[in-house]
Amino acid sequence: MNPMEEMRREEEKLLRTDRLPHVWCPGCGIGITLNAFLRAFIRSKIDPNKLVVVSGIGCTGRAAGYVNVDSFHTTHGRGIPFAVGIKFARPDLNVVVFSGDGDLFAIGGNHFVNAARRNHDLLVIAVNNFTYGMTGGQHGPTTPTGAYTTTTPYGNPDRPFNIPHLAISLGAPYVARWTTYHVNQIQNSIYHALHKKGFRVIEVISQCPTVYGRRNDMKTPLEMMHYFQKNSVRKDDASFEELELSYNGKIVVGVFRDVQGIPTYEERYEDIIRRAKK
């Protein structure tokens, strides 16, 4: 069997194929990200019975429904604290939060900030498509200033999150950003992150041609991919300003932080149990 065919079969084992077709629109980038995650996971050789995928609500929030492992589709914004409960109760499990930008950073922002600060041992894959896709393309916490959405018909007066910088400021030990154009880099990044500890954040900038691109001069998935291809620059030591995203502007990608040895919340609590039992 050729390696591609073998990979496909391995991936199918990790998908709830009886749930297909999925809800995502043609040309959506969430599938690319999920595919990269599954491939990275297969490469990692981690026991699938020890993997838990938790999502919130939204287009990306549907990812948990397609992975054939213990998986939870929770409430809007609450994927991270739900995952915190699982991980803290059972530190031997690999817990991945796979969710979207609105879910993780607007309604779930407080949970993201505090879980990162406490350094819970979670891998967060944050698909950033600049918009609330599921509800029809309203502006969200990552919509670039000036962008057109259904709730910013005259352009967005709001200012987007600088996700990598936010995560770094909270002490997250692994922080990366890619676009869906960077399929191999996403996969490698997830593979490496799966072998690290602590609050790991991978932002994947993704195309939503259906409700975002078509209102912002990129009607087709291909146009959005071209945008990612032409405007992405790798710079691992990027500054705050460089990491900011502007309307249809440059996208700095890379691994911005990768440090070892910061104790996780779960590890620190083992010490608390030892002290309490003395």
Place this chain on the structure above:
Amino acid sequence: MKPGYYFWSGDIAAAEGAIAAGCRFYAGYPITPSSEIAERMALRLPQEGGKFIEMEDEIGSIAAIIGASWTGKKVMTATAGPGISLMNENIGLAAMTEVPIVVINAMRGAPSTGLPTLIGQGDLMQAKWGSHGSYEIISLYPDSVQETFDLMIDAFNYAEKYRVPVMFLIDAMLAHMYEKIYVPPDDEIVRIERKRPTTPPEETLIYKADDDLIPPMPRIGEGYKIHASGLTHNEKGYPELTPQAQERLVKRLNDKIRKHAEEIWKVEEYKTDDADIIVVAMGSESRSVRLAVDLARREGIKAGMLRLITIWPFPYKFIEKYNVPYIVAEINYGQIYHKVREYTRDVELLPKMGGEIHKPDEVLRAIRRAVQ
């Protein structure tokens, strides 16, 4: 805890009762008058090999215990006032996905920030109706420190047995009141564990209910490939967004509690056998009502008290049982009064806006008026 006598507050008894029931995971956010529960759990859980975490808010707290419950642990959070309002979203998730959790709500004067340190009973209807949608939960409400400890065991047993959130009500007075309490030997405590699947993963539909309408609950990490979603789902746990799936699921979620209601009901019938007038009361309020009933008896009025310990599912048969006038004494502007009125027309509300319980004299005057 070692068996024996202790001098504890309601909050401490709630925490110790939970630990005695097998609770080993607590996530919470401090709020008056429930904070001492969190403090006690922070001290005691790691001693028992359990886990305590102070979360960023009440929303995160309840999300964390739902996640932890899927690992097989018995879990709890505690809150009050604004905190319980914030938790209601995920109470709906726990009800919909059938996750055993215990939520303590130490009721204080409300609405809004209200009277943080003083008693209220304004959350009795919210306990049942707080989250959106039609669902059933179980709610219990003790009236003493001893009963708080004892009833926590039942709360966990109900949560585990019926796979349902249990809203454990106390009030600000009970939370902070100290009383002598007896902790029984560990082997006298009856603990119920949730049903687990008996079939291998490939033959198991994780939301297929048994004849008792309750599906066995797998644990994360055992190969069952659990999928749980707050969306309307089928027996596989997969979203199925149809009226038919909605009726099947939501009907069962309600029926699994309603059909077992009589096993869940706990009511204290105090001097009701020969009563000509019955006062319905709950929690700390019932301590004043009990005295008023005794005072009325001294005057020759045959008064009695129905003390609802199970608030939800509502123990309506106890109301139907007596053909006498009722008074509902509660610290709100009429909540359980409306439930009682569903089962008898002869009922009067004795309200109190909050901050204190009725004085026995106030209840006594209401009893006298009712029998005139």
